[in-house]
Amino acid sequence: MIGDLMPETISVQCCIAGGGPAGMMLGLLLARAGVSVLVLEKHADFLRDFRGDTLHPSTLEIMYELGLLERFLRLPHQKVPKINARFGELEFTLADFSHLPTRCRYVAFMPQWDFLNFLVEVGSQYATFHVRMSAEVTNLIEDGSSVVGLCAETPSGPLEVRTTLVVGADGRHSIVRKRAGFSVEEFGAPMDVLWFRLSRKPGDPADPMGRFDTGRIFIMLNRGDYWQCGFVIAKGSLGELRAQGLPLFRESVAKLAPFVSDRVQELQDWEPIKLLTVQVDRLRQWYKPGLLCIGDAAHAMSPVGGVGINLAIQDAVATANLLWQPLRDGRVTEAELAKVHSRRVWPTNITQRVQLIVQNRLIRQVLDSKVQLQPPNALRLLARFHFLRRIPARMIGLGVRPEHVRTPVG
Numbered sequence: 001m002i003g004d005l006m007p008e009t010i011s012v013q014c015c016i017a018g019g020g021p022a023g024m025m026l027g028l029l030l031a032r033a034g035v036s037v038l039v040l041e042k043h044a045d046f047l048r049d050f051r052g053d054t055l056h057p058s059t060l061e062i063m064y065e066l067g068l069l070e071r072f073l074r075l076p077h078q079k080v081p082k083i084n085a086r087f088g089e090l091e092f093t094l095a096d097f098s099h100l101p102t103r104c105r106y107v108a109f110m111p112q113w114d115f116l117n118f119l120v121e122v123g124s125q126y127a128t129f130h131v132r133m134s135a136e137v138t139n140l141i142e143d144g145s146s147v148v149g150l151c152a153e154t155p156s157g158p159l160e161v162r163t164t165l166v167v168g169a170d171g172r173h174s175i176v177r178k179r180a181g182f183s184v185e186e187f188g189a190p191m192d193v194l195w196f197r198l199s200r201k202p203g204d205p206a207d208p209m210g211r212f213d214t215g216r217i218f219i220m221l222n223r224g225d226y227w228q229c230g231f232v233i234a235k236g237s238l239g240e241l242r243a244q245g246l247p248l249f250r251e252s253v254a255k256l257a258p259f260v261s262d263r264v265q266e267l268q269d270w271e272p273i274k275l276l277t278v279q280v281d282r283l284r285q286w287y288k289p290g291l292l293c294i295g296d297a298a299h300a301m302s303p304v305g306g307v308g309i310n311l312a313i314q315d316a317v318a319t320a321n322l323l324w325q326p327l328r329d330g331r332v333t334e335a336e337l338a339k340v341h342s343r344r345v346w347p348t349n350i351t352q353r354v355q356l357i358v359q360n361r362l363i364r365q366v367l368d369s370k371v372q373l374q375p376p377n378a379l380r381l382l383a384r385f386h387f388l389r390r391i392p393a394r395m396i397g398l399g400v401r402p403e404h405v406r407t408p409v410g
């Protein structure tokens with residue numbers, strides 16, 4: 001029947017592809033400011049694999065500015081006021097958040113699905129906020145050189161959305177940026193990361209840890225009753241590691257963190273050990289008429305510093321601040337989109353530069369090392385002069401050019 005093939009058609013002022021941190025935060029802020037907004041998320045729920053559970057002091061500040069902090073912090077989370085590291089034999093605190101000029105002087109660890117569900121719950125209080133789960137964006141609708149909407153597949157059939165602005169917040173493998181034909185600058189990375197869990201026992205340390213040893217980097221994040229572990233490997237070397245066998249892998253983990261040697265047997269096969277292929281890139285231009293990309297869709301971040309979620313949220317706040325009024329007026333010019341790009345490209349650029357320096361100088365050197373590691377001078381200074389820990393704390397906890405909520409309610 002022809003009727004069955006007719007797509008459902010919806011009109012909204014802003015349609016966001018992707019319900020990750022960037023998309024959900026933007027959806028909430030715009031709806032709160034009276035803009036009719038639809039977020040399309042391809043998954044049926046947010047309960048997916050680990051993809052970063054860090055909420056930085058600057059994100060918590062945004063929650064405060066929205067009047068949500070107290071309610072938000074009632075959700076289960078762990079507070080991390082400092083990050084410790086060991087480089088060869090040198091143990092030191094890499095970042096100490098206790099001096100930041102923010103209400104929360106710690107990184108909160110909370111499962112990303114709790115955070116996203118919270119944003120949806122708050123957004124749902126506004127009549128202009130709409131979310132469609134299991135809605136996979138497949139294409140853009142263009143009129144001449146302007147984007148005027150998008151197409152999605154849903155369980156009930158095809159969906160067509162007509163809108164003043166499409167926002168691509170669909171992550172590092174963004175279909176929106178592909179369909180828009182945006183040109184991408186790739187920066188490369190010397191490493192990939194294997195993520196897995198090990199149980200946590202009473203008496204284990206509380207703070208997160210980073211261990212740098214000959215040819216190895218190991219990160220452990222305290223998640224209450226388990227450790228979220230990140231084992232950094234040279235890019236493309238997973239096949240070799242697997243060929244060497246799981247017992248050797250377990251042995252390496254136990255050597256890096258001897259207090260979990262009684263638990264490495266929990267890794268019975270490779271299945272629960274997930275590979276994050278590290279990708280660092282940035283769109284040369286984040287917009288074209290009727291379309292803007294933000295978050296990982298505009299710039300996939302290196303895991304160095306764990307700042308991807310924070311940047312995605314900062315992009316969302318800046319976008320809402322600059323575009324809520326034009327969206328309410330029903331017209332967003334290219335010049336207004338360019339303002340979002342130029343506001344956010346600078347902090348992104350600086351953050352990625354720092355990440356690339358750490359990746360290409362420090363991480364590459366550690367992964368290539370065959371003999372006992374000697375800490376670089378910068379780390380020795382950090383270990384010696386405590387006030388220097390405030391620099392990485394600021395970079396990680398606040399980031400460059402932190403944004404503040406300027407959108408109105410209603």
Ligand SMILES: Cc1cc2nc3c(=O)[nH]c(=O)nc-3n(C[C@H](O)[C@H](O)[C@H](O)COP(=O)(O)OP(=O)(O)OC[C@H]3O[C@@H](n4cnc5c(N)ncnc54)[C@H](O)[C@@H]3O)c2cc1C
Pocket residue numbers: 017018019020021022023040041042043050051052053054135136137138169170171172173174175195276294295296297301303305306307308309310312
């Ligand atoms: C294993 C892992 C660990 C990480 N650890 C950290 C960390 O500790 N700290 C940190 O800050 N960052 C971390 N990151 C990075 C962080 O997850 C991202 O930087 C951040 O989530 C970016 O937010 P985003 O909203 O831009 O994109 P995403 O979080 O990727 O969200 C994009 C959303 O779009 C949806 N989507 C994709 N395609 C479509 C489509 N066609 N139609 C509809 N929806 C679509 C996806 O399902 C997803 O929900 C990690 C990433 C991974 C993979």
